[in-house]
Amino acid sequence: GIQTDRRHAKARIVGLTPARIERELAAGRVVVVAGFQGIGDEMEVTTLGRGGSDTTAVAIAVALKAHSCEIFTDVRGIYTADPRFVPSARLLPRIAYPEMLELASAGARVMHPRAVEIAEAFSMELHVRSSFHAGPGTIICSEEAIMEDRNRVRGIAHEEHVARLSVVGVPDRPGIAAAIFAPLAEADIAADVIVQTASHEGVTDMSFTVSSADGRQAEQILNGVAKEIGARTVLSQNELAKVSVVGSGIRGQPGVAATMFRALSDRRINIEMISTSEVRITCIIEADRVKDAVAALHEAFKL
Known part of the structure; x- marks a missing residue:
């Protein structure tokens, strides 16, 4: 069985x-x-x-x-x-x-x-x-x-229906990240593309993406967390999408990121967030530009 x-x-x-x-x-x-x-x-x-x-x-x-x-x-x-x-x-x-x-x-x-x-x-x-x-x-x-x-880009992937959540004015101290993400994990909500701003006067902002289907529940959870940790507020943005270039070893290849960013810029597509791994570079963009972005990247990398 x-x-x-x-x-x-x-x-x-x-x-x-x-x-x-x-x-x-x-x-x-x-x-x-x-x-x-x-x-x-x-x-x-x-x-x-x-x-x-x-x-x-x-x-x-x-x-x-x-x-x-x-x-x-x-x-x-x-x-x-x-x-x-x-x-x-x-x-x-x-x-x-x-x-x-x-x-x-x-x-x-x-x-x-x-x-x-x-x-x-x-x-x-x-x-x-x-x-x-x-x-x-x-x-x-x-x-x-x-x-x-x-060491070359093999494909372009995209995901629609992405939401961004930002916890603003987070006290910069040990354990804060765990306090934010543990309740999301308990609710079986996966966070992706995590970005933390540089600390200024003891506070920082933390932003990440989730599936739009989980966005409302995640925001409700974070509102409670923000009160507990003393954060200023929680902001949310829907109607985003994720576009990625994928290929083994591309992070160590000069020019891959620059080519990706230039291709999006040439189409006047604004990059909201960026995330990288050994085999992937991901950009968060406006949802209504995802088709243009995929086509532009496919052409730029001559796939």
Whole structure:
């Protein structure tokens, strides 16, 4: 069976016992497994939420010690950008786990981040293919298998429906960040693109993004936190979007950030916030400019 934690509608797989699947396969039967549900520690039925079927498929492949896991979906594979925004976007024949994880986390919805995390942890090769069209699709594999594509931008990801929250006038003392983010974590609200201003006269401002769906609840939580820690106020802004360039090792490559910022500037797209990782540079922009931004970046990096 599939064991999960208790977070109904957002449950995570914590264990998988494949004995019955193995028994049925040994008997020559085709096994069909519900890909979006499991059992909690008190035997209650839980659902995994978006991407649950992908995650279940990868977990089963790992448990059965399969050579690879094939994901059939409604697109032909992983593209250099969303083809709805960039009709000339290319299908990537291969992409590394870290790149795919960042693309998925940054808004590319072909694969769920949790499925990619499990695949990378157990070196499970993934094949993403179309259910409706013949073709090789995209192979998600280790970085070593695609060394020739390191240190360059591989794709552009975007995420709409982003909200920014700012806690203004935060006392600059140890433990304040934990006081702000711990209640959000307890409410299962993920914070992203965190920016803290330089301290001035013992106070600072802290801004971060959340999904627009979580924005109102997050603001309510932060209003209570602000009173407890002595912050001045909480500000919120909706109708934002996130656009990211992704590629293994790009943070250490001179010119990637400059090219990104110049491309957005040339389209007169204002950057609200910036975040970087080893394989991703993300900008927060106005939501109504996201299509222009994706197209501009795809062209700037010659994808």
